[in-house]
């Protein structure tokens with residue numbers, strides 16, 4: 001049990017590191033709060049909340065993995081390397097795809113309620 005709490009602490013410190021250092025993650029968190037307020041105001045249904053939570057989770061997880069990959073690349077290849085650059089580009093691409101999917105989900109749910 002103590003080991004479990006300890007590894008949970010390490011995971012939380014990874015999230016805290018990402019919040020402190022990654023402006024994109026901070027932007028995602030602000031967007032999360034705004035979407036939460038809009039969802040509460042527009043009284044989303046249970047199913048709609050499920051999609052919103054999934055969309056938000058998708059982006060935050062993608063951003064955390066992107067940050068981990070960036071750190072790893074900087075560790076193993078601090079000097080310029082074309083492949084290292086590509087690894088970072090692909091990881092950043094994953095975040096863009098996740099964000100794009102989230103925007104589509106949000107649009108499908110919110111636009112009919114606003115028009």
Ligand SMILES: Nc1ncnc2c1ncn2[C@@H]1O[C@H](COP(=O)(O)OP(=O)(O)OP(=O)(O)O)[C@@H](O)[C@H]1O
Nearest residue numbers: 022070077078079080081082084085086088089092
């Ligand atoms: N070691 C490297 N070798 C070659 N190209 C690199 C390397 N490090 C970064 N790059 C290129 O520069 C781009 C930006 O890298 P950087 O580490 O600044 O990532 P970032 O997405 O701006 O991260 P952050 O969110 O920390 O600002 C990468 O996507 C990649 O194309």
